[in-house]
Amino acid sequence: MRNLKNPQSYEPELLEDFYPNDLRDLPKLPNAQPERMGNKKAPAKQMEPKESEAFSSSSMEDIWQKINDVPKEAPDSQGERKEPGKPLQDVRSFAGVKAGLSEEMPHALKAYDKAVSLMRYIMSFAGERKVYTDGLETVTHELISSLLRNQDALLCLPRILQRGSYLHTHCVNVAILLGAFYLQDGHGADEVKSAVLAGIFHDLGKGLLPPALIGSRKSLTTTEQAMAKRHPALGHTLLRESQATLPPVVGMAALEHHERYDGSGYPQGLAGPNISKVGRLAAIADTYDAMSSRRPYKNALLPHHALGVLYKKRGKHFHPDLLARFVKMIGIYPVGSIVELSDGYCGLITGNNPGNPLQPVVTLVMDPTGQNMQALECNLANGEAADIIRCLSPVETRIDPYHTILSNGKPSEDPDPFLHVFSQSK
Numbered sequence: 001m002r003n004l005k006n007p008q009s010y011e012p013e014l015l016e017d018f019y020p021n022d023l024r025d026l027p028k029l030p031n032a033q034p035e036r037m038g039n040k041k042a043p044a045k046q047m048e049p050k051e052s053e054a055f056s057s058s059s060m061e062d063i064w065q066k067i068n069d070v071p072k073e074a075p076d077s078q079g080e081r082k083e084p085g086k087p088l089q090d091v092r093s094f095a096g097v098k099a100g101l102s103e104e105m106p107h108a109l110k111a112y113d114k115a116v117s118l119m120r121y122i123m124s125f126a127g128e129r130k131v132y133t134d135g136l137e138t139v140t141h142e143l144i145s146s147l148l149r150n151q152d153a154l155l156c157l158p159r160i161l162q163r164g165s166y167l168h169t170h171c172v173n174v175a176i177l178l179g180a181f182y183l184q185d186g187h188g189a190d191e192v193k194s195a196v197l198a199g200i201f202h203d204l205g206k207g208l209l210p211p212a213l214i215g216s217r218k219s220l221t222t223t224e225q226a227m228a229k230r231h232p233a234l235g236h237t238l239l240r241e242s243q244a245t246l247p248p249v250v251g252m253a254a255l256e257h258h259e260r261y262d263g264s265g266y267p268q269g270l271a272g273p274n275i276s277k278v279g280r281l282a283a284i285a286d287t288y289d290a291m292s293s294r295r296p297y298k299n300a301l302l303p304h305h306a307l308g309v310l311y312k313k314r315g316k317h318f319h320p321d322l323l324a325r326f327v328k329m330i331g332i333y334p335v336g337s338i339v340e341l342s343d344g345y346c347g348l349i350t351g352n353n354p355g356n357p358l359q360p361v362v363t364l365v366m367d368p369t370g371q372n373m374q375a376l377e378c379n380l381a382n383g384e385a386a387d388i389i390r391c392l393s394p395v396e397t398r399i400d401p402y403h404t405i406l407s408n409g410k411p412s413e414d415p416d417p418f419l420h421v422f423s424q425s426k
């Protein structure tokens, strides 16, 4: 067999030799009917977004209203195998006590780094057509525990502290997003664990692709794109054929996370309720993380802007209700975002008001003259500071979100605080 880990062996014209039959071989999911939307009536009520809509501060209230107006997800969930989850209390029992954001951050970072290390093994073994599961239980447990103590720490960590290669961190980031969503949705312990595992393994198929293709800094050729698009089927096949004992949703997420609500995705072109719930949610989490992560060939979008791009695809690429609930979970102004207020003060979002996401908690750290100031936490919902007018990047403000959170708002004494924000991938 060809050495798939060796970039020198990558010969696009020989793709069929590498992966024969992996697509023809796909098993049908329960109730799956790979029809495209054009062949039948739309499967669910859709919103028709106007392309001109932007997710700018000026239209924020309007968008928030629309998110609240989205009809709740129909209880279809075809393709989703219901698992006998334990009551939510069982999850909380191993989590420890609730913690403040700065208090939880070091624990979240430890759990995150351990998960990224595990991903290196998982991807490396995938290249040998093996599914590596050692340490999975511990990593899953620690991620969920951190989410339960204070979910904002793990949710904002990948956005304010980029470390490790995208291939590995992306899978952990998607696992965190899926786990947090399932917790928010009130799922039981087994289902939350399954969701985290689904995120960890969703891009397993990339481990079977040549590293030169995955790490490419230039646009892919048509042949290369076709090869890259095989990773859902490759990952699904590897999971199915392995001896690993993993819940069914793991395979579903691997196979369906590039399917789109309107049937325009791949590999099967499934639409609407023919995509499982975990597949629909993984599509949202996968796209959000891809847009808001720095890549070799592009800068990261601010999380606020990434949510705006997702929002414009509601009802087209993404399930409207799931997307609305995803945005509510992340917050219109995600924790860790740097914002400017109408009176010129700048600060960091350090908490969300779920019922009033347009007016979150801001820790002010810079006065209108651009000078550092004694940190001052203000709950905008209580009128403690002016309104937000825009989101800023760390480069624009010289505010280091990670250190600001860790130090509870004290200015960093690090001579190069941005080392932590923009450190090169390992």
Ligand SMILES: [Fe+2]
Pocket: 202, 203, 231, 232, 257, 258, 286
């Ligand atoms: Fe993928």
Ligand SMILES: [Fe+2]
Pocket: 170, 174, 202, 203, 286
């Ligand atoms: Fe992905």
